[in-house]
Amino acid sequence: MADTTVRQGSRAGGAGPLAGLSAWANRNVKWVFTAPALVFTVVMISLPVVYTVVLSFTDARGSIQRDFSFVGIDNYVEMLSTFDRFWPAVWRTVLFTGVAVTVQLVLGLAIALLLRKPFKGQGFVRVVILLPLVATPVAVAMMWLLIFEPTIGFANEFLGWFNLPAQGWISDPDQALPTLIFVDIWQWTPMVTLILLAGLSTLPEEPEEAARVDGANAWQRLVHITIPMLLPAIVAAVLIRSIDALKTFDLLYATKGRGGGSLNEAETLNILAYSLSFEYNDYGMASAVLVVFFVIIVAACLALWQIQKAGRRT
Amino acid sequence: MRMTRPVLTAIATATAGALLVGCGGGSGGGDGGAGADGDGGQLFVTLANHPWTNVVQDKIADFESETGIDVEVTVLGEDQLSDQYNVKLNAGATDVDVMMMRPLQEAKLFSSNGWLLPLDDLLADGGDDWNWDDFQMQTSVTTEEGVVAVPIVTEQEVLYYRTDLLDAAGLEVPGTLEELQQAAATIQQQNEGVYGFVARGQRAALVTQFSSYLYAQGGDWDDGEGTATIDTPEARAAYEYYASMLKDYGPPGVTNMSWKEASAIFQQGQAAFYTDASVFYNNMIDPEQSRIGDTFGVAQMPAGPEGSAPYSIPSWGLAVNQASQNVDNAWRFIQWVTSPEMTKEIQVEGVAGARTSVWEDPEGTSAFPEQLAEVIRTSMEDGVDHDRPVVVEVGRARDIVGGPVIAYLDGQDLDAALADAQEQYQALLDDER
Structure with a gap:
């Protein structure tokens, strides 16, 4: 006491x-x-996000320290109506992300299913497949730039073996974006594989066995058992990859430079915002583009989140 | 001993507080004043990754021991340098005193932003030994605010050609644009795998190297008084000539080519002619990068109806940050590094400077092959003092005036592209008035 x-x-x-x-x-x-x-x-x-939003309603140009005035939604109006580089950039951003992530998901799932069952040399194969993931994007971009060089690159040499005509690849305005999507797929499919492999390893085996006993074939088991059970991992992979792909900068900038090429052929929203702020010093418009870009990314995340919720309920 | 909850929370509070204080104090630390190592104070010098910098860096220790000033050098690639200035000077940073910059690209923009210290008073007091009148190309470093940079590296556009291919074809070095076109056609026809001509084809990058063609045809970007002249017959002739040379005799993928890609094609022996800045001579002759070191020559830009009119400009200059707290030291450094003696020492290493006296001194041109020295001298006399539109928003202007070349290469209508560029460039000029 x-x-x-x-x-x-x-x-x-x-x-x-x-x-x-x-x-x-x-x-x-x-x-x-x-x-x-x-x-x-x-x-x-x-603070940076709020400051960017504030700047997007001003005519700030040249130097941030200079006087600038609030212009309301003028930047947004100009961007959405008369600015001829905005909508093509939106389209390229969506196309780049949509195609790249879809192909990555299909390939990633296929590779993950192949690597799921133990086999001889599995460790070696896994390491080789994951190699593109660990390379730095700028180095990867430079490597592919050399491979796709139209005069001295290996890609055209390869086509030559089969008597196919040489292509312009990254330097050709029409082929640049598809070629860069290919490079993105090459680099980031392993990441999808990695996430899905982790997802697969946590799945119980009983449902699949039960289905097999009931006479379901491999395709039916994949579509009706494995993929639905794997849905959370799939949504996670798509979410992470989509956010990343939407924001891709290093690959595009290293291969096509400022403005995404002479005809802006690889200019996504990120590259456009960079041009506007660092090349044109047009901070008001650059901020407006970034705000819209931010909204697009958040909307994409919310959409995927809804899909995941819906998937859980079923 | 078990810590009780109040103790834990007190520790956490203290940690959070310390973190906050730490955040607030962080930015105050770096501001240099006097009294670092030497007794002469401190100086922050930001330089571009350039042969000029390589020569100067070895000698900065001399300056430090002579003056007692502690010099801190930052070296960055060309694009990163520009981005760094944009970020740092926008934030009013004081850790940039002397800045190496590209006068024609940045002087008007930076000085209208209030980032550059006008140097007129300092120049006037520069002294007889240093002698500002000895410098060429003063108009290129002068803005509405006054002189804002001292030119340090100069360049002109020149024609690089392959002696072996010309000899085999029995041709002379082209002296006119017409002869250049014919020679490119002949050589391309005679040699499998060799392109007649290569030059920059990337929208913004091509503007500077296209400018000499524009001037040779009697054209210019504007009339100097606020009226765009992109759609004049002279300009049209120049656009058509340059773009068709690239289309008919250039390598594939030319719209993706800046100087790196274009000069690589010439160095690999895959092109007969190449027009670009004189500064690349060293790359052509270097056996480590070039296969054609023994079989190439350099000539003055071919003449158009208005004669040969290559640009002759200061590609780099030294400026002082308006927010600098070490202006005296900065000016002392600039005077030292641009003195007649240092200019000569740097030029002897093969980096062309801006001092007339050094160019007149036989020793000053000793690093240059006689052919190149002669081309540079005559180009300086006939030269035009700008190689891109002289406006504040150079970046935007380059994208506009480079457009018609790209449109032509893409198979679009040249006249429509010229009208479009004229309208946009006029709007930019009106906007800046």
């Missing part, structure tokens, strides 16, 4: 500013512990 009294006494005796702080911290413990992360998020993420 005495012991308890002493402890209580010492606590009461420490009543001062420190004890007040301690009591306050104790009451608000969830805020205190999350404060560092919250502060970091606000300073490093929210």
Whole structure:
């Protein structure tokens, strides 16, 4: 008993500013512990986003330090109506992402299913397949730029073996985007494979066995058992890859330079915003493009999230 | 001992507080003033990755020991350099004092942004030894705010040609645009796998190298008083000539080519003629990069109806950041590195400078083959002082005026493209008035 009294006494005796702080911290413990992360998020993420939104309603040009005035939604109106590089950039962004992610998903799933069952040399094959993933995107871009070089590159040499005509590949305005989609697929399919392999390894085997006993063939088991059970992993893979693909910059910039090529043939929204801010110093318009881009990405994420929720319910 | 909850929360509070204080204090640390290593104070110098920089970097220690100034050098690639300036100067950074920049690309923009310190007073007090009047191309570094940079590296557009291919065809070095076109056609026909001509074909990159063709035809981007002249008959002739040379005698994929790709084609021996800046001579002759080191020559740009009119410009200059806190040291550095002695030392290493006295000194041109020195000298006399539109928004202007070449190469109607470029460029000029 005495012991308890002493402890209580010492606590009461420490009543001062420190004890007040301690009591306050104790009451608000969830805020205190999350404060560092919250502060970091606000300073490093929210502020730049808010500043970009503010800039998008101004005519800021040349230097941020110069006076600029608020122009309302003028930038958005101009961008959506008269600015002739905006809509093609939106279309290219959607096309690049849609085609690349779809092919990556199909190929990634196929490879994951092949690698699922143990076989001889499995470790080696897995490492080889994952190699493109670990290479830096700019180095990958330079490598493919050389391979697709129309005069001295290997791609045209290869076509020559089969008497096929040489192509322009990345340097040809019509072939640049498809070729770059191919490079993106080459680099990022392994990532989809990796996620789906992880998903496959957690699936129980009983449903598939039961289906086999019931006489379902391999295709039926894949479509009606494996894929529905794998849906959460598939949505996760598509979500991660889509956000990444929408924002692709390094590959496009390293191969096509500023503006996505002479005819803007590989200019996505990201490349366009970069041109507007660093080449034209048109910060108002660049910010407007980025805000719209941000909305598109968030909308895409929400859509995928809805699909996942719907998938869970069934 | 188990920590009680109040103790834990107190620690967390303190940590969060320390973090906050740390964040606030971080930005204040780097601002240099006097009193670093030497007693002469500090100086932040930002330079481009360029042969000029390679020569100068070795000598900066001399400057440091002479003056006691502690020089901190940052070297960046051309594009990164420009982006860095945009970010840093926009933020009012003070860790850039002396900045190496491209006067024709950036001087008007940076100085209208208030980023460059006008140097007129300093130049006037430069002294007889240093002598500002000795510098060429002063108009190219002068903006409405005054002189904003000291030119350090100069270049002209020249014609590179293959001596072996010309000899085999029994042709002289082309002196006119017409002769160039005929020679390119003949050589391409005679040699399998050799293209008659190569030059830059990337929309913005081609503008500077196309400019000498434009001037030779008697054209220009505008009349200097705010009226665009892209749709004049002279300009049309130049656009048609340049674009058709690339289309008929150039390699495939030319719209993706800046100087790196175009000069590689010439270095690999796959093109008979190449027009670009004089500064690439060293790349052509270097056996490590070039297969044609012994079989190429250099000549003045072929003449059009208005004679030969290559650009002759300062490709790089040194400027001082308006927000610099070390202006005296910055100016001292610029005076040292652009002094007649240093200019000569750098030029002897093969980097063309801007001082007349050094060009007149036989020792000053000793690093250049006689043929190249002669071409540079005559090009300087006949030269035009700009190689791109002289406007604030150079980046946007280059995209506009490069457009008609791309349109022609893409098979579109040239006249429509010229009308479009004229309209857009006029709008840009009106906007800047």
